[in-house]
Amino acid sequence: MRIPEKTEFPLRARPQKWVVDDIQIEKFHKALRWNTSILPPTIYSIFLSGVFEIVNDLKVDWKNLLHATQAFEYGEPLSVPTEGTAETVLKDVKFRAKTYWMQFETVATANASRAVVVRSKTLLLVKAESEMP
Amino acid sequence: MSQRIFDFEPITLDQIRDYAEASGDHNQIHLNEDFAKAAGLPGIIAHGMLSMGLGSRALSMWGYDLSKLKNYEAKFKEIVRPGDLLRAEEVRQSHGQIDLRILNQNGIEILVASAKFT
Numbered sequence: 001m002r003i004p005e006k007t008e009f010p011l012r013a014r015p016q017k018w019v020v021d022d023i024q025i026e027k028f029h030k031a032l033r034w035n036t037s038i039l040p041p042t043i044y045s046i047f048l049s050g051v052f053e054i055v056n057d058l059k060v061d062w063k064n065l066l067h068a069t070q071a072f073e074y075g076e077p078l079s080v081p082t083e084g085t086a087e088t089v090l091k092d093v094k095f096r097a098k099t100y101w102m103q104f105e106t107v108a109t110a111n112a113s114r115a116v117v118v119r120s121k122t123l124l125l126v127k128a129e130s131e132m133p
Numbered sequence: 134m135s136q137r138i139f140d141f142e143p144i145t146l147d148q149i150r151d152y153a154e155a156s157g158d159h160n161q162i163h164l165n166e167d168f169a170k171a172a173g174l175p176g177i178i179a180h181g182m183l184s185m186g187l188g189s190r191a192l193s194m195w196g197y198d199l200s201k202l203k204n205y206e207a208k209f210k211e212i213v214r215p216g217d218l219l220r221a222e223e224v225r226q227s228h229g230q231i232d233l234r235i236l237n238q239n240g241i242e243i244l245v246a247s248a249k250f251t
Contacts, residue, residue, distance in 0.1 A: 024155070027151070027154055027155035028155045028156075028186065030151050030155070031148060031151035031152040031154070031155045031156075031183065031186070032152075032183070032186045032187060032190050033141070033142055033148065033190075034190045034193075036190075036193065038193055038199055038200075039199070039200075040186055040189060040190075041186075041189045041199055041202050041205050042182055042185050042186040042189055042205075045156050045158070045182040045185075045186075046155075046156060046157055048158075048182075049157060049158075052158070052160075062160070062162060062172055063172050063173045067208070067209065067210070068181060068208075068209045069206065069207065069208045069209070070181070070182065070185060070206065070207050070209070071204065071205070071206030071207075072204065072205050072206065073203070073204050074202055074203055074204070074205075077200070121206075
């Protein structure tokens with residue numbers, strides 16, 4: 001795993017274009033085995049590809065992933081269909097107890113209104129491969 | 134307050150594939166048994182976000198209005214495998230915040246989550 005230099009933060013992923021439409025929603029309903037018309041609150045996971053991009057760029061070995069947390073803060077209600085852009089940054093990497101704490105933030109905005117649809121925080125705890133960073 | 138629970142259908146390989154298709158997360162640990170084992174896992178595992186999504190389904194089944202959801206966060210504690218039987222339990226309800234957890238068939242917490250409503 002490559003640890004970014006302090007000067008590299010925030011480390012940015014490429015902006016991700018996204019679309020939420022009826023087809024996308026239906027795919028989530030099917031995957032969740034959920035017969036509903038409700039917008040699944042975790043549909044916003046489609047915005048998180050920037051996290052995977054950074055993780056892969058840093059060559060994080062998934063075998064070393066110890067824990068993860070995911071938080072969504074919902075903004076403007078989503079009308080369907082909506083197109084938008086999501087931007088992910090790796091805000092910081094801390095080293096504590098032989099573990100890297102990787103803090104990501106993703107902000108998704110609707111193209112038409114420019115309003116924030118969702119703000120996402122992802123924390124990954126990755127076991128260090130050696131004793132010192 | 135009586136504790137609310139919700140039992141899900143068994144997690145299936147098809148469901149995991151459906152979630153990969155929906156989310157765009159095609160990491161091979163979710164789709165390829167040999168790859169998952171080579172990565173040190175017992176085999177294919179479900180996406181953590183699938184479990185988080187099931188938590189939101191439980192909230193809806195318990196009568197909460199997800200259109201008023203302000204924050205939803207989860208900590209992923211254990212892996213979920215095809216065949217696992219998951220149960221959601223409401224842990225606490227206080228001042229617009231609902232804490233829940235999801236357990237597997239062995240009573241092990243696989244996810245703890247918190248939802249805040251306006």
